[in-house]
Amino acid sequence: MQDVIAKKPPVIRRRYTSPAMTERRARIVDTAHRILGEGGVAALTIRRLSEDAGVAQRTLYRLFGDKDGVISATVVDRMVEVREHIARRGATYTLEVVFRELDWMVSELERDSLYARVVIDFVFAPEPRELEVRELTSVAQTRFSGWLDLQRAKGHVRDDLDLASLVDTHVMHEFVVYRRWSLGQCAGDQCRAELHACFLQSAALLLTGDIRETYMRKLAAIQKKITRLKRASTKE
Numbered sequence: 001m002q003d004v005i006a007k008k009p010p011v012i013r014r015r016y017t018s019p020a021m022t023e024r025r026a027r028i029v030d031t032a033h034r035i036l037g038e039g040g041v042a043a044l045t046i047r048r049l050s051e052d053a054g055v056a057q058r059t060l061y062r063l064f065g066d067k068d069g070v071i072s073a074t075v076v077d078r079m080v081e082v083r084e085h086i087a088r089r090g091a092t093y094t095l096e097v098v099f100r101e102l103d104w105m106v107s108e109l110e111r112d113s114l115y116a117r118v119v120i121d122f123v124f125a126p127e128p129r130e131l132e133v134r135e136l137t138s139v140a141q142t143r144f145s146g147w148l149d150l151q152r153a154k155g156h157v158r159d160d161l162d163l164a165s166l167v168d169t170h171v172m173h174e175f176v177v178y179r180r181w182s183l184g185q186c187a188g189d190q191c192r193a194e195l196h197a198c199f200l201q202s203a204a205l206l207l208t209g210d211i212r213e214t215y216m217r218k219l220a221a222i223q224k225k226i227t228r229l230k231r232a233s234t235k236e
Contacts, residue, residue: 025063025073028053033074037114041071072131075119079135082108086139093146095203095215101143102195106188109181117182123175140171144199148206156211163206170202190229197222 031053035044046067050057064070091097109116122132144167151157177198181191200219204212 021063024053024055024059028055028060028063028070029073029077032070033078033115036071036074036118037112040118044071068129072129074115075122075132075135078115078119079138082139083142093143093150095147095218098143098147098199099196102199103192105139106181106192106195109178109191110188120175120178120182123172124179137171137175140174141167144170144202147203151203151207151211156208157206158208161206166202166206170198173198173202187233190226190233193222193226193229197226 028049032044032049035048035052044067046057046060049070050060060070064073086101119132119136122129123136148157148163148167157163174195177186177191177194180186180194181188186194197219200215200222204215204219207215
């Protein structure tokens with residue numbers, strides 16, 4: 001009963017489509033994005049956001065319900081941009097396409113590093129932000145699932161595994177690499193290599209036949225590259 005009482009009721013917000021309100025919403029989200037990057041969740045208050053974005057506090061509440069609604073909007077809007085960029089490429093998820101997309105993801109992390117470090121933490125937070133985590137992991141989920149569908153169509157995938165569970169596991173492993181990047185434990189090139197290795201390791205679990213051996217050889221080569229990168233970083 002206490003759990004039921006403790007649950008926060010969902011905030012019901014009206015949708016506004018007027019040009020003026022659409023412009024205000026975009027300005028608020030952009031400002032919140034910047035504030036989160038500068039100081040994390042603690043730095044984002046309704047008062048500061050109101051002042052920095054130049055909108056009334058009542059407008060913030062009307063559009064987003066509360067501070068959490070604003071945070072969610074920054075993540076949702078950013079991931080919409082990412083998914084639209086990927087969709088415009090219209091590429092089939094071969095291994096080469098997967099690697100190119102992972103490399104691009106790291107470039108995006110580096111381009112918007114302050115904000116990226118904040119939202120990556122959401123995936124590992126003790127108090128889960130379910131909407132944000134679902135949005136953040138959606139691209140990795142789609143990528144691995146797209147590759148898996150292609151390999152299944154070619155008859156390269158084992159039929160005795162819980163594939164859905166393994167996809168979910170891979171996504172979390174990918175975010176462990178992003179987390180290492182956010183903590184400064186691997187720089188851009190090493191992060192890219194670790195993401196490639198992470199994908200190959202997950203993929204090899206599902207594959208059969210000669211293609212599995214091909215992936216394992218690629219994994220061995222990338223692991224050697226990671227070792228070289230680690231050695232080089234310790235000398236700097």
